Amino acid sequence: xxxxxxxxxxxFRKEGQNVTLSCxxxxxxxxxxxxxxxxxxxxxxxxxxxxxxxxxxxxxxEGYSVSxxxxxxxxxxxxSAQKNPTAFYLCASSIGVATGxxxxxxxxxxxx
Amino acid sequence: GDSVTQMEGPVTLSEEAxxxxxxxxxxxxxPSLFWYVQYPGEGLQLLLKATxxxxxxxxxxxxATYRKETTSFHLEKGSVQVSDSAVYFCALSDREGxxxxxxxxxxxxxxxxxVIP
Numbered sequence: 700x701x702x703x704x705x706x707x708x709x710x711f712r713k714e715g716q717n718v719t720l721s722c723x724x725x726x727x728x729x730x731x732x733x734x735x736x737x738x739x740x741x742x743x744x745x746x747x748x749x750x751x752x753x754x755x756x757x758x759x760x761e762g763y764s765v766s767x768x769x770x771x772x773x774x775x776x777x778x779s780a781q782k783n784p785t786a787f788y789l790c791a792s793s794i795g796v797a798t799g800x801x802x803x804x805x806x807x808x809x810x811x
Numbered sequence: 812g813d814s815v816t817q818m819e820g821p822v823t824l825s826e827e828a829x830x831x832x833x834x835x836x837x838x839x840x841x842p843s844l845f846w847y848v849q850y851p852g853e854g855l856q857l858l859l860k861a862t863x864x865x866x867x868x869x870x871x872x873x874x875a876t877y878r879k880e881t882t883s884f885h886l887e888k889g890s891v892q893v894s895d896s897a898v899y900f901c902a903l904s905d906r907e908g909x910x911x912x913x914x915x916x917x918x919x920x921x922x923x924x925x926v927i928p
Contacts, residue, residue, distance in 0.1 A: 703854075705854075732916075739923075740920065740921075741900070741918055741919065741920035741921050742900075742918045789854055789855065791855075793916070799843070799845045799847075799857050799860055799902070799904060799916075800855075800857075800916060801857070802847075802854035802855040802856070803854050804853055804854045805852075805853065805854045807852075
């Protein structure tokens with residue numbers, strides 16, 4: 700079955716470390732997205748990519764970086780510059796306006 | 812700009828009660844409307860959608876009708892179950908004419924539903 704796979708499900712980061720969250724899709728979708736979700740809150744867009752080798756900042760890109768070298772993959776790096784990284788991170792993909800998004804199951808990042 | 816406003820929670824209902832979660836939207840183009848559901852610790856799943864005015868989306872006993880005159884897309888279910896306990900997100904996807912420019916997906920803040928036996 701096609702879908703989006705996020706890994707790991709849980710991730711712990713020490714202060715000052717960079718960590719990378721994986722997102723892989725086999726839906727042949729062009730567009731991919733990263734969202735951050737804090738407890739009891741909605742979704743905030745970090746980065747998005749509409750095509751390979753191209754990506755744009757979302758509303759809260761500071762302290763994060765992405766790459767899109769392959770259509771299937773859109774990894775997110777949480778850098779040490781992100782001062783409050785503890786959150787639930789969701790990856791999504793889309794093929795167009797009428798189909799909506801398909802989401803992965805999320806990665807919960809905790810700073811220890 | 813585009814936006815989605817949904818009723819604040821949390822909502823607590825007894826099993827078999829009627830559910831309504833209100834959602835209204837503002838859009839400049841030709842939006843498609845969606846409801847997503849998020850179970851604890853999981854990602855969002857598409858529950859239903861409607862792509863044009865007067866369309867009704869339905870799935871698993873949930874329904875929502877795209878009302879352009881009231882700019883609304885309220886979620887309803889006639890008889891909720893304990894397993895419906897989750898957070899529900901209303902969302903819209905807009906486009907300018909026929910062009911989807913990729914960053915035109917807007918989510919509401921979510922409404923938490925708890926169904927008690």
